[in-house]
Amino acid sequence: MNRANDRIVGGLHYYSPIQHWDYVVANDLGYFEGQITKYVTRWRKKGGLEDLRKAEHFLQKLIEITEQKEHDREAAQMFAVQRANDEDDRNGSSIKVTLK
Numbered sequence: 001m002n003r004a005n006d007r008i009v010g011g012l013h014y015y016s017p018i019q020h021w022d023y024v025v026a027n028d029l030g031y032f033e034g035q036i037t038k039y040v041t042r043w044r045k046k047g048g049l050e051d052l053r054k055a056e057h058f059l060q061k062l063i064e065i066t067e068q069k070e071h072d073r074e075a076a077q078m079f080a081v082q083r084a085n086d087e088d089d090r091n092g093s094s095i096k097v098t099l100k
Contacts, residue, residue, distance in 0.1 A: 016041075032062040 005019050020041060024034040035058040043051035 032058050032065070036062070 005022070020034075020038050023029075023037065029037065036055045039047070039051040039055035039058070043049070043055070047054070
């Protein structure tokens with residue numbers, strides 16, 4: 001049976017000693033990271049400056065997602081601290097939980 005790496009579909013710009021999908025799997029990259037590395041890897045052979053712009057666009061989205069997740073995590077931590085302090089207030093405790 002032929003392996004997927006034994007075929008090239010779509011053009012010679014896909015030929016490489018290391019197939020991009022193998023790189024993505026080996027490095028456990030997510031969707032956006034995979035798209036970024038795809039465009040940065042092939043820009044000289046295929047899309048030129050347009051591929052670099054595509055990589056930049058995917059990077060911008062990855063940054064936005066990462067910032068939102070960080071914000072959400074921090075908000076959840078602050079909510080948990082407030083909840084713990086409210087519970088302590090109801091129980092008459094003078095110990096307060098804070099974030100570092």
